Amino acid sequence: NAGVTQTPKFRVLKTGQSMTLLCAQDMNHEYMYWYRQDPGMGLRLIHYSVGEGTTAKGEVPDGYNVSRLKKQNFLLGLESAAPSQTSVYFCASSFPTGVVTEAFFGQGTRLTVV
Amino acid sequence: EDQVTQSPEALRLQEGESSSLNCSYTVSGLRGLFWYRQDPGKGPEFLFTLYSAGEEKEKERLKATLTKKESFLHITAPKPEDSATYLCAARLDSNYQLIWGAGTKLIIKP
Numbered sequence: 001n002a003g004v005t006q007t008p009k010f011r012v013l014k015t016g017q018s019m020t021l022l023c024a025q026d027m028n029h030e031y032m033y034w035y036r037q038d039p040g041m042g043l044r045l046i047h048y049s050v051g052e053g054t055t056a057k058g059e060v061p062d063g064y065n066v067s068r069l070k071k072q073n074f075l076l077g078l079e080s081a082a083p084s085q086t087s088v089y090f091c092a093s094s095f096p097t098g099v100v101t102e103a104f105f106g107q108g109t110r111l112t113v114v
Numbered sequence: 115e116d117q118v119t120q121s122p123e124a125l126r127l128q129e130g131e132s133s134s135l136n137c138s139y140t141v142s143g144l145r146g147l148f149w150y151r152q153d154p155g156k157g158p159e160f161l162f163t164l165y166s167a168g169e170e171k172e173k174e175r176l177k178a179t180l181t182k183k184e185s186f187l188h189i190t191a192p193k194p195e196d197s198a199t200y201l202c203a204a205r206l207d208s209n210y211q212l213i214w215g216a217g218t219k220l221i222i223k224p
Contacts, residue, residue, distance in 0.1 A: 004157070042118065042214030043201070090157050102148060103212070105157030
């Protein structure tokens with residue numbers, strides 16, 4: 001059972017380049033999330049999805065876009081990367097939050113923008 | 115403003131030396147308090163959920179407790195393999211969001 005899988009694990013981008021981070025989960029979870037983690041700060045929610053075809057903004061959505069065309073996949077896009085987007089990105093999934101269950105996380109993508 | 119604060123930022127202990135990590139929260143309404151463990155280069159891994167003041171949960175050398183203002187993660191006779199960053203997060207009553215603390219980095223020296 002793979003759980004939550006993120007690709008790629010590492011990436012270096014030049015300022016202005018674009019890229020897409022892929023998250024796949026095999027637990028049939030309805031909810032999926034993208035977080036970023038920066039030193040000395042808590043995880044911050046970028047975007048989330050409560051089901052296939054739906055997305056919503058989180059705490060720090062600027063500069064990012066997302067899509068959830070299939071229930072098991074959640075894509076995070078950076079259209080024009082900036083050095084401020086250097087971070088570790090985590091995808092997570094969970095059952096609907098009406099039931100207070102835990103979120104399961106992927107192993108992270110370390111992104112450096114130069 | 116909803117906020118979760120963890121202390122200390124880092125804690126170094128000798129193997130076998132028990133201690134506690136603190137997670138204080140100021141939120142409009144708490145639906146659940148989560149503890150996670152994060153190893154270097156990996157995603158957070160779920161440990162516990164606490165729902166109401168007075169609740170306690172245990173797993174091996176770890177015990178989590180909850181009051182109306184804070185949660186503690188007690189570590190009894192820790193081993194080097196307990197070294198990790200421990201994160202807490204509060205799920206709000208009002209919406210889906212988890213508010214995360216910045217974590218406590220725990221180092222257990224043999």
